[in-house]
Amino acid sequence: MQVEEVKVESKGAFEAPEVNAFGQTFRDYSNVESERQKSVEEFYRLNHISQSVDFVKKMREDYTKFNRTEMSIWECCELLNQVVDESDPDLDEPQIQHLLQSAEAARKRLS
Structure with a gap:
């Protein structure tokens, strides 16, 4: 199997399609007051607070044993x-x- 080289022409930004495969629009966070927006922001806020070198080391230790x-x-x-x-x-x-x-x-x- 040979993988062909892909040339990507960019105008400086990622251009996403208007809708996904299900015909729905993609993330629209223009309404910063929406409950969905607040939920996503809180999700990432909590994940970024918890992320540390020690946390990653512990998770690797716990989950790379493949004994579950x-x-x-x-x-x-x-x-x-x-x-x-x-x-x-x-x-x-x-x-x-x-x-x-x-x-x-x-x-x-x-x-």
Whole structure:
């Protein structure tokens, strides 16, 4: 398999499409008073407060033992489908949809 070189022309900024694969608009944080905006800001505020070198070392120690459970890839996908990402505006769409879209895009790109 050979990966072809991709040339990206940029006008200095990332240009996102107007809508996602589900036909919904992407993150719109122009209304800073919205509950959604407040929720996302609080999520990142708390995560940034907790982040430290010691915290990362502890999490690596706890989670790189791979001693918690054993499951198939599909079982893992189904488990991850239950995760709620508080920073994700597409809360109405199942995570597995995002996973499958990403996998399919990668497959097309690399085949």
